[in-house]
Amino acid sequence: MQDKPTYLTRPYLPPLDEFLPYLQEIWESRRLTNGGPFHEQFEEALRQYLRVPQVSLFANGTLALMTALQALRITGEVITTPYTFAATTHALLWNGIKPVFVDIRRDTCNLDEELVEAAITPRTTAILPVHCYGNPCASGRLQQIADTYGLKLIYDAAHAFGVSVDGHSLLELGDLAVVSFHATKVFNTFEGGAIISRDARIKQRIDYLKNFGFADEITVVAPGINGKMNEFQAALGLLQLRHVEQAIAARNQIDRRYRQALRSVPGVQCLPSADGVRSNGGYFPVLIGPDYPLSRDQLYDEFRRNNIYVRRYFFPPISELPMYRGLASAAPANLPVATSIAKQVLCLPIHPDLDGQAVDRVIEVIAAFV
Numbered sequence: 001m002q003d004k005p006t007y008l009t010r011p012y013l014p015p016l017d018e019f020l021p022y023l024q025e026i027w028e029s030r031r032l033t034n035g036g037p038f039h040e041q042f043e044e045a046l047r048q049y050l051r052v053p054q055v056s057l058f059a060n061g062t063l064a065l066m067t068a069l070q071a072l073r074i075t076g077e078v079i080t081t082p083y084t085f086a087a088t089t090h091a092l093l094w095n096g097i098k099p100v101f102v103d104i105r106r107d108t109c110n111l112d113e114e115l116v117e118a119a120i121t122p123r124t125t126a127i128l129p130v131h132c133y134g135n136p137c138a139s140g141r142l143q144q145i146a147d148t149y150g151l152k153l154i155y156d157a158a159h160a161f162g163v164s165v166d167g168h169s170l171l172e173l174g175d176l177a178v179v180s181f182h183a184t185k186v187f188n189t190f191e192g193g194a195i196i197s198r199d200a201r202i203k204q205r206i207d208y209l210k211n212f213g214f215a216d217e218i219t220v221v222a223p224g225i226n227g228k229m230n231e232f233q234a235a236l237g238l239l240q241l242r243h244v245e246q247a248i249a250a251r252n253q254i255d256r257r258y259r260q261a262l263r264s265v266p267g268v269q270c271l272p273s274a275d276g277v278r279s280n281g282g283y284f285p286v287l288i289g290p291d292y293p294l295s296r297d298q299l300y301d302e303f304r305r306n307n308i309y310v311r312r313y314f315f316p317p318i319s320e321l322p323m324y325r326g327l328a329s330a331a332p333a334n335l336p337v338a339t340s341i342a343k344q345v346l347c348l349p350i351h352p353d354l355d356g357q358a359v360d361r362v363i364e365v366i367a368a369f370v
């Protein structure tokens with residue numbers, strides 16, 4: 001038993017003295033929010049870092065998701081994954097949209113693109129997939145389906161900050177992509193988020209919507225919300241950008257250490273890393289199969305006894321929550337892969353401050369039973 005707890009994640013923060021000059025500037029200027037100078041700088045810096053056409057900053061990822069659906073006037077039914085964080089599906093309900101669940105693929109834990117067409121009805125207006133754990137969705141096929149049926153494609157890319165495929169950011173894909181800068185994510189501004197869009201016109205609409213719909217002092221063009229990112233968050237974001245590559249490298253090193261060590265443990269399966277993907281090391285999920293001597297929950301308890309805080313991301317599937325389980329598409333028989341993975345998954349600790357010794361302790365707990 002080690003006394004120092006090992007957490008699933010630990011928010012990354014830059015050295016405090018690097019942040020003080022930013023705070024001083026905010027205190028002196030008294031520009032606290034409403035598209036201040038740090039907001040403008042951070043938006044531009046992110047656009048360049050992520051190599052995407054347009055960025056709209058938000059106070060958090062959930063408001064960004066809700067606004068993305070509003071911006072494209074999504075209504076009726078939206079096809080989505082049951083294997084995600086609650087915010088994805090809740091954003092649909094908050095917009096009065098009916099989620100239609102489609103099962104996931106075992107190799108990526110993402111929406112199974114081959115099952116999407118069968119779930120389309122005359123009321124379907126969009127597809128809302130998630131790049132789960134930062135694993136890229138089958139975006140070529142999803143875009144083709146969206147084009148064929150005249151649907152919008154909005155990615156919940158909350159896990160995908162800094163992920164690229166063959167040098168292209170995942171965030172370029174679809175009509176809109178939404179990222180989160182929550183404390184637990186790879187890149188954080190305490191709370192925060194953004195919508196990545198294709199062109200200046202759609203960005204303009206998003207920016208109206210996040211500020212109550214104000215186009216100017218006396219013109220309100222839409223029933224907008226208050227989704228604005230403040231200057232504290234934006235200043236921190238600017239500073240965090242200077243450290244994020246290092247943080248991702250440290251995470252990816254832990255990813256390699258786990259993969260190497262777990263290769264020889266029967267019954268424990270890592271998700272395959274896809275070719276050409278620069279991943280961000282945001283999560284390290286493993287599947288505890290029937291060949292492993294303990295059940296997933298027994299191993300979870302064993303970690304707790306060792307002061308190691310792993311998480312069952314994502315369990316239960318969103319489709320089993322009380323506000324969704326009555327939907328026809330939520331039936332476990334319709335979602336066999338998601339249902340089975342949710343019972344097997346454990347996310348292991350991974351964050352830039354996790355040292356090699358702590359990683360080895362995690363591996364030892366798993367290996368002790370084989």
Ligand SMILES: *Cc1c(COP(=O)(O)O)cnc(C)c1O
Pocket residue numbers: 060061062063084085087088130156158159179180181182191192193
């Ligand atoms: C974190 C997360 C969100 C919500 O982002 P917040 O910034 O916490 O509001 C949405 N979807 C997924 C998949 C997430 O993991």
